[in-house]
Amino acid sequence: MGQRRRRNRVAFPRCKVAGGVEGRVVTIVRQPTTAGVRDAAAKIAAILPPTPLFVVEINGVSVAFKAESLQPVGAFKIRGAWHRLTALDDAARLRGVVAFSSGNHAQGIAWAAQRLGIPATIVMPSDAPAAKLEGTLALGAEVVRYDRATESREGIAGSLAEARGATLVPSFDDPWIIEGQGSCGIEARRQMEVEGLGEPRHVVVPCGGGGLAAGIALGLRDARITVVEPEGWEDMRRSLEASWIEPVGPNPPATACDSLMTRQVSPLTFEVLARRDATGVAVSEAEVAAAQRWAAARLRLVIEPGGAVGLAAVLAGHVRPVPGMLVILSGGNVDIAAYARALASG
Structure with a gap:
């Protein structure tokens, strides 16, 4: 049985401070917040330029692509x-x-x-x-x-x-990490407004543990959120549908999406996304490779498999393009030999 969602009893990271009755220790819960995402965005803006935003028409709709693959370390992390x-x-x-x-x-x-x-x-x-x-x-x-x-x-x-x-410092099960990843959404919103696209209305996000998706959900509170995972590893999708945490099943399939091979999401990220009524879809390995090829041909970008799943979901028709759509291209750290095979497989 999975872990049922309890909206007011999530296991957030805690810190202890002196106080309370007769000097007893009081536990204070540190939760990721929208204010924290805004603070993180200000920190990032002070040290790094915005990653580029590409706008491409798909099925007659202008879709914005946020190239986090062009960060100094090749990913949003x-x-x-x-x-x-x-x-x-x-x-x-x-x-x-x-x-x-x-x-x-x-x-x-x-x-x-x-x-x-x-x-x-x-x-x-x-x-x-x-x-x-x-x-x-x-x-x-x-x-x-x-x-x-x-x-x-x-x-x-x-x-x-x-x-x-x-x-x-966990990769996603940490309130500061979630807030920091959410700065991507704040940055993209400003860029979309400059491009005349208005506020992001639907954000399509690669999902491993859900830190990026949860952070964006906090930063862009009016946007619909769709998380995308590789087939056989869609524990967040199944968790959101079940309303409790569902781990990846035994013997999951091999996947090129090494950055998304999380066997169980955390209560911290799950709770944020569940509160926002986020949804999820899964994509195949062939669809991921096709997205990598499309990004190379249309955007002139090298995107790793895990970073391409959001694009794959849109191109394959799992997510319908709508005005105000934002797709996160989350990373570009590829294995050269595997990337060459993906490019040659089309």
């Missing part, structure tokens, strides 16, 4: 990493951070940590794409490898953080 690490106090920065990721969150954390002078350790699967591993190492992070099939990345990272007194 830099947003949440910067918002989270800049929130650490001086003592926490000295003790360092530990994260786990197949590569994009890894590079985001490594980039922010290097810029802020924070020691960073990243737990990465042994089959992580070489480009993502090399990018993480080049940014000065320590990398600890693990076997995706037999070991728990959460367990390894948690043990490392406890042993070192470091701050554990």
Whole structure:
């Protein structure tokens, strides 16, 4: 049985402060907020230029594409990493951070940590794409490898953080991370207004753990949200339909979307998306490859499989283009050989 949705009893990250009756410890819940997304957007705007917005007509409708693949680390993850690490106090920065990721969150954390002078350790699967591993190492992070099939990345990272007194920074199950990713929506809204497209009305978002989708849902409160996942890995779609958290089933299929291979979403992201009545769709491997080819031909952009699922959903007809549609192209860190095969498969 999955975990039923309890709107007022979600397991948000907590911190303890002194106070209460007779000096007892009081628990204060830290939740991601729209105000936090706006703060994150201001932080990002102070250090990075906006990623480009491309507008292309599909079936007679102008659709906006946000190229997060052109971030310095090749993915949107830099947003949440910067918002989270800049929130650490001086003592926490000295003790360092530990994260786990197949590569994009890894590079985001490594980039922010290097810029802020924070020691960073990243737990990465042994089959992580070489480009993502090399990018993480080049940014000065320590990398600890693990076997995706037999070991728990959460367990390894948690043990490392406890042993070192470091701050554990999950890739999506963290309020600061969610707020940081949501800055993408704030930025895109301004760009769409400049282009004369008006407010985003329907946002199509790649989804692994749901941090990007949840952040955008908080930042763009009037927009419809559709999350997109690879077939066999659509735990967020099934969770939203069931109204409780449904994990990925046993023996999920192989997928090129390494950045979206999350076996169970967190209550934190699920709750935000459930409150917004978000919906989900799944796309096939062939549809993802077709989207990669379309992005290369029409936008002149290199998009990784996980970053192309939103586009795939629109091109394949799973999501109908409407005025005010925004599609997030979330990453572009490809394995060159696999990308060449995808381009040649059409």
